[in-house]
Amino acid sequence: MSITFPRKFAIGGVPVTNIKEGLKSLCRTSDPGSFVGLRSVFPTLIHGSHALEIASLLGLLDDERSELTSTGRAVAHSRSVVKTELTKARAVLDQLLERFEAINGESDRLISINRVYLYGSVMRGDPLVGDIDLEIEASRGPAYANDLQGYLRDCLSFVRRFAPNYVPPVYMAESDKAMDHLVFGQRRAPILKGAVINVRNLSTIPAPCQLIYTIQNGIDRNAPILTTHPDYDPAIETSHEIPRLASIEVPNFGIPEPVDARFLSKFHRSGRVLAHDFGSPTSNLLAWLLPVHERQSSTLKVHVSSETLDPAFPKRGGLTDDLSPKGTIVLTAEAHRSELRSFMKLERTVNMIDGALTLDLKVCDLATLQRRRTDEAHTNSLAVVAAAIHVADRFHAVALNKAGDNYPIEATVTTASSVPDAIGPLIQQFGSKISGSLDS
Incomplete structure (x- = not known):
């Protein structure tokens, strides 16, 4: 049993297939930067x-x-399927059970179907189901109980009726192939992909199930639903790394928070912001804006903790106090060929005001740490990065809002009294350009 989603299913505006690819990348690297920077899936770091x-x-x-x-691993290995109405799924299940009865009715049968457990969405009676989850217990037919070699010989003969050139790749592979063909036919119906033969996973997980067929008593569609498989023992540790989850609950997301500002640096410990991380300058406006406004060769960084700030930056106006990835952050720019250093302190908040969500980016401080230099030495490049963060917060909030309460949203940029008045409009100007490129 695995999680299945309808085709083109999206959560918070993100296709589940994209989330899966991001999860797989993070699983390989243990690096959230590989998730947000997956260019084959996400057009920009903001989408990621x-x-x-x-x-x-x-x-x-x-x-x-x-x-x-564990839920993340289950989603990473989930499947996107076309959902089927419960009545149609049950009709397929009924046909399969009747097939089992016919198999067991033959005295010289190659295999016996001993027990069949149903679990998952069909057992629960969900109106729409992804597949039919069955655990089928089968064995050699009575005539082969003490004749393994004869059984394998006849399995191979049976398989070669529909695959004349078949050669077993490993020992007893012909048994599995013959059993699969006898149980499901030459072509298994897509809705039966959740059915397994002799895998015995159900006894290792605490999942409800229903014994709907036994060789002794036949079909029992009204069998009681068991809390777990009779052989389940919670004290036994298993090696199954992928949980067998039937579904996940999509919560009501509520009022969104700002995004983690470390996405700008692809979560690199140094906080370094690189223009080429955003994509090609020919197709991504943000990647184009940064080099244009970095008039001096400089290093841009985003800081969500005071630990990453260079000691040369003073504790000016609480510069290193109360920094957090989703709250107050500091942007810095340092020229490579001089000691020119600039910083911009940003405070990000989301509030409900008069029935509307207000996303505010406040520039609390802006300064350049070198004599005979104005505070505007790195202003444009810092403003581009600040705009990108503000756009990301708004992009995230709008998407969640559409999937939830659909409140009116207002994005504002404010400045402290010590910051030049022109900074707010400059960030808004860059933000409009970046937003426009996301929508196009």
Whole structure:
């Protein structure tokens, strides 16, 4: 039993297939930067950041966002399928059970179908189901109980009726192939992909199930639903890394938070912001804006903790106090060929005001740490990065809002009295350009 989603299913505006690819990348690397920076899936880091936030809200990532939770692993290995009406699924199941009766009715049968357990969405009676989850217990037919070699010989002969050139790749492979063909026919129906033969996973997980067929008593569609498989023992540890989950609950996302600002640096420890991480300058406006406004060769960084700030930056106006990935952050720019250093302190909040969501980016401080230099030495490049963060917060909030309460949204940029008045409009100007490129 695995999680299945309808084709083109999206959560918070993100296709589940995109979330799956991001999870698989993070699983390989233990690096959330590989998730947000997956260019084959996400057009920009802003799209990737939103998807990462959705994954976190769904409980698919641990607190550090470096490992998948058990639910995250289940989603990473989920399938997107066309959902089938319950009545049609039950009709397919009925035909399969009748097939089992016919198999067991033959005295010289190659295999016996001993027990069949039903679990998952069909057992629960969900109106729409992805597939039929069955655990089928089968064995050699009575005539072969003490004749393994004769059984394998006849299995191979049976398989070669429909695959004349078949050669077993490993020992007893002909048995599995013959059993699969006898149980499901030459072509298994897609809705039966959740059915397994002699795998015995159900006895290792605490999943409800229903014994709907036995060789002794035949079909029992009204069998009681058991809390777990009779052989399940919670004290026994298993090696199954992928949980067998039938579904996940999509929560009401509520009022969104700002995104984790570390997406700008692809979660690199240094916080370094690189223009080429955003994509090709020919197709991505943000990647084009940064080099244009970096008039001096400089290093841009985003800081969500005072620990990453260079000691040369003073504790000016609480510069290193109360920094957090989703709250107050500091942007810095440092020229490579001089000691020119600039910083911009940003405070990000989301509030409900008069029935509307207000996303505010406040520039609390802006300064350049070198004599005979104005505070505007790195202003444009810092403003581009600030705009990208503000756009990401709005992009995330709008997507969640559409999937939830659909409140009016207002995005504002404000400045402290010590910051030049022109900074707010400059960030808004860059933000409009970046937003426009996301929508196009």
